[in-house]
Amino acid sequence: MWNMKTWLAFLVLNERERAFVGLSPWRDQITRWCRQIVRSHSDNLRDASVVFYSRDDSPTTERRSRGYRPFAWAQPLDESWYEEAVIRHPFEEILRGRSSRPNAADDRQRRLRPSPIAPPVGPGTAFDEVLPGTDQVEPAVAAAHNNLLTWLSAAGAGRWEAFLRACQALELARDARYARRIIRRLVLLGHLTLSDGGDRWTMQPPTVAPLAIEPERLILRGQRTAELLARLPDNRDATPQQGAPDRVRCCELLETGTTELVVTGLRFRCDPSVMDRAQSLPDWRGWLTSPAMRRYDGRDLGKFDRTERWVSGDWTGEPIYFDDVEKRIVGPTGMYRLSRDAQARPPVTAFFDAERQIIVRGDWYGLRFLAGRAGGEQPRAAWDLCHLLVPVEGRWPLLYEQVLVQASGLLPGRSPGWLCYHGIPLELAECLCGKLDVELDIAASPVSPGCERAAV
């Protein structure tokens, strides 16, 4: 079930100075961060207080504006925030409860580097240590997702329509819109691949790959049946996750360069580490012009009745067209929706690069990412404690997001504004952000030096 509240806390030092502690959908988490701060600096906080705020974050139909932030760092909180508690020295309510792990905190401090710029949306430590709702997965839905993966494994490959039919029969999707989300998740998790036109899928063979931060643990991807699972070692475990098949892990240390692993007579392909994969990816400009992006002939634009450009979260921009005299496509660079009136076909989304004069198709978020770049947006992300936070509105192209998801085998956690990818080493985050020209902030978590300075 959706967590309806968002929590934040400020450390109020005096009438003029306050330090932001953190933002989270879980109050316990905020409390834990506060506990770490007051324990470390109790002598300097005799006049300070910690103020907890909450806000109702129930889903609404209201559309959020571009560049939406839950609050502004330097401004007073707006009316939607409710003051829940003010806790003064000696902070008993905060210090009661589970003890923290000082060694782990020390370790984290050593690995963090201060950010040269202010982190986006405060510290961006929002979803620390949270798996994507694994305790909220309905068993029947989890079983249906696992059955879907079994069915796809037995089919091997097929068309999009067969996938849609399977999702509908398993009551996982009412229509194509929902089924598209499911197939995207399966691609993210590395279970299957899509053709460049998105009309065919192919299962990956049974594959194992090391976790990014625990390389002795392997994640199982690709084809999976009951018989295959039964033949895996006993040290395997399965983690249910919302909207996707279980994550299955087992322990086995892979030698570098191993390409195949045989377990009880079954052959598993061994994928390289996600770090190697990330390094082998092209940057986003190379991706745009790569053969993986299917190109279309501009003359086919005439077959569509409407072309609309994506501007500020809506299809309100001017159209493009093919100029028969000039033999070129006319219109600004951006993401477009191409629709036909006469035929019952869904609209087609494509990206037009005016400079290169190419129209490409790809995953929706990838095209939106390109459109954002074309519009001059500077994408940002924040990293903290092996979690990478990416704004929902700036979701990465599938090719790059795959690496993030496959680092842990888990889909990202999500809040109204953020996606949280788990188990991401800093090196991986830096590598991918470099490929996408994303500005990476090492988040000012409660234990980060930046936050410490603010607290003092």
Place this chain on the structure above:
Amino acid sequence: MASVLTDMADGEFTAECARWDAAFIAHFVHPVTRGEPVFLSVHEGMLDRMGHEWGRTSEDFLALVRRRWVRTVQGRRARKQVVVGHHRLRRPSDVQGFVTLLGAMVLAAQWMETELREGTGSQAPLLIDEKNYFKRLRDVLGLELEDEQVRPRGLREYEDAVVWRNWSDWIEEGGWRPTAHPGKGARVHINYPLSQTLLRDGDRSWIARRFWEEVSRGALSRTHDKEMLLGWMLAHRSKFPRSRLWQILDRPEHQLRYEATAAALFDIYSTVDWDADLAEEDEVQPAERPLRRLTAGLYREEDVFCGEVSYSMYLKQPKGGAVGLTVSWMGVEAPLRPERPGWFMPLPLPWKHPPTEGLSMRVVTPDSPIKHVIFPERDFWLLVGDPLAGGAGALASWDVPPAPGQPFVIICRPDLRALLDTLRSLDSLTWDGAPVELARGVWLEYRGCRIPSSPGRVRLRAFTPEEQALIKAIRPQSSGSIRLLGGLPAPDRQAGWMEGCLPRAVLEMPGGFAEVKLLNLQTRQAEPIGRVAANEPIELPHLAPGFYRIEAALEVADRQRSLQQTLSIRSWDSLACAALAQDAN
């Protein structure tokens, strides 16, 4: 020379019997995919091949059945009689111990059907009746005619029919399609073994040689598909004077046997090496022939962006699979990669239309017995929606007829235009817009074709054989059927529906009602579903994995009619990983 089985010690003979039983089941039943028909087609060639493994022949089989199923009964005069012991059939699976008796009956039917093969051949009337059949059965079992009774002693209470019924039940229980059925009139009981006889090794060898001769002299094309080959054989039946062949092909109403024989004929055609010399091939000791050619179908898809239609060749994988085949055509080599169980990925064609004539492409894979891929020269193509996608998506020549109301595409030669117009005027077919000319009018493409749930009556005899072929392809079931719609079909070759994702059943017939029930083929328990109207979808109850039969007793004035449809429910645990293209990435 007497068989070693004649004087074998009892214990040893019992073990020998068990070995033959197991060999029969392993030969005739286990290789058949669930849902497919099982024929107990016993003949000498097959017995020799099967027994060769442990040094036995068809003569040993005769010795076995004569010792096992015949006893000498002492009385005023010692006499031999058949001892079936059918009281030992407590459940259908017990019939596995009776399979050699069934085999003996089929062998007798084979002998009866072939007795007039030589000499006057098919011109002479073939006497197929009980008297003739039991004469042959006496020969097989080593019995003598003792009195005026047609049936030998031991079978006069129709014990043989009891065994056949158990055989059918056991086959059905295992998820296969039984093919042994009683006949009508004088054939009511002898039809059981008769329904099992298919082509023998000798027949296959002889037919292969006939095909080779006709191709060598240019009378038979190398690029026929199954329907065209059958059509050609029907038009040239005098070239195939084999009474047994026409016993089957002239009775398309015996659908399973007819289809199995048609498939066997096309298998023979596809295995003949046209460049070899078959003139001297031994009919008695026929050579084992591997599959030489794959025959392609047609695949049609539309680009979502530009709406452009493209065509590809669509190839079914041969039984047992074929890995690593590469086809060379017009200087381009294309590997055949698996698409889904049973099918290869479509091979795109360089044109915006289907090939205008038959094509033969070379397989360049070294050491592959498959040498060519054939695109047949057809008069029409029927392209239906993907059965795994519920009829949506790309259209192809999948092995399923179009469902009423579901759109499909007909691509045909212009000669068939008048026929399609006629069918439309008879309310048997509709389509969207005007037909599209392809390849400068060599083909006509009819888009958005649909057949109504209650199509108008069409008198087949009023049309030419080519036209009849198209009509039959569009509406193969003229007398009603039970169609299964929706649900989630199993994606592998075993077919069936996945547990928890059952289809709905529809009684496809012009109108009226039927009393419908569901029979569990394992427990034989029937669950009534109720009185159901024609063409109304029926929701099935929750069913555990297993095999079932939907039975509909039709309410037709003055006569009883029934429709049946078997239903296999698959457990999720029964699925295995499909083979993937090696370079899938």
